């Protein structure tokens with residue numbers, strides 16, 4: 001299958017590119033609508049996987065215009081040019097920030113996103129789906145993996161645990177923050193399987209019933225790092241209900257099993 005992949009040099013894009021043969025789109029940072037159309041017409045894809053975005057919440061907050069261009073206008077240009085080509089796009093569990101009710105959230109729950117990034121992701125989902133209802137919107141959680149050689153300079157959950165362990169520092173996570181974190185290699189594999197999903201939004205990450213505080217403690221124990229987690233005063237609930245994805249025959253490992261899998265894949269496993 002001919003897959004056109006955007007963001008192929010990004011954190012997730014590199015892992016998707018490692019899991020499947022893809023045509024790598026060039027950087028789309030400055031791409032105009034007609035250039036996006038030409039790229040799609042010329043590469044004749046059977047599937048488009050769009051991962052390019054400004055994924056840093058702080059950067060979106062500082063530069064909302066750039067976030068709007070990258071996170072709303074660019075995906076819309078892709079959707080317009082994609083015509084009959086099945087397209088997968090990435091959204092985020094951040095769309096559930098600011099919700100009045102408690103998770104686990106279902107895709108159809110009312111949301112009222114509380115930051116620029118989340119508002120733009122939700123607007124992107126709504127506008128793209130009204131234009132191309134067969135687009136698959138994948139609401140990802142915070143992802144982690146070991147860094148690739150000379151890449152992935154930004155931190156992630158696993159690297160925070162490892163760095164703090166090396167320096168014998170505490171990590172700081174809240175017992176009142178509830179969200180899944182997901183192994184990026186598993187996300188890459190399930191993204192390829194998501195090509196057969198009917199159009200719509202999907203919660204797309206490891207489920208959990210644990211707080212970030214509990215997840216961090218379990219992760220340290222699993223890696224043989226002395227338990228050292230400070231409870232941080234942050235209250236947030238982004239738990240996602242994965243039943244819509246499961247009904248379609250796809251399921252992530254829960255957060256701790258995903259972490260166990262990652263530790264095993266890299267030989268970091270401490271448990272007997």
Ligand SMILES: NC(=O)c1ccc[n+]([C@@H]2O[C@H](COP(=O)([O-])OP(=O)(O)OC[C@H]3O[C@@H](n4cnc5c(N)ncnc54)[C@H](OP(=O)(O)O)[C@@H]3O)[C@@H](O)[C@H]2O)c1
Pocket residue numbers: 007008009010011012013026027028029030050051052053054055056066069070074090091092093139140141142143144
């Ligand atoms: N990482 C996470 O934990 C996480 C969590 C939830 C959701 N997501 C979503 O999952 C998708 C992939 O995330 P990721 O972490 O792999 O992203 P990333 O590594 O931060 O960025 C992916 C690629 O986007 C391109 N890009 C950066 N700025 C851009 C701009 N202004 N305009 C157009 N393209 C730009 C870059 O490619 P070039 O250098 O080639 O331009 C970059 O390599 C994104 O939609 C993100 O919002 C990520």
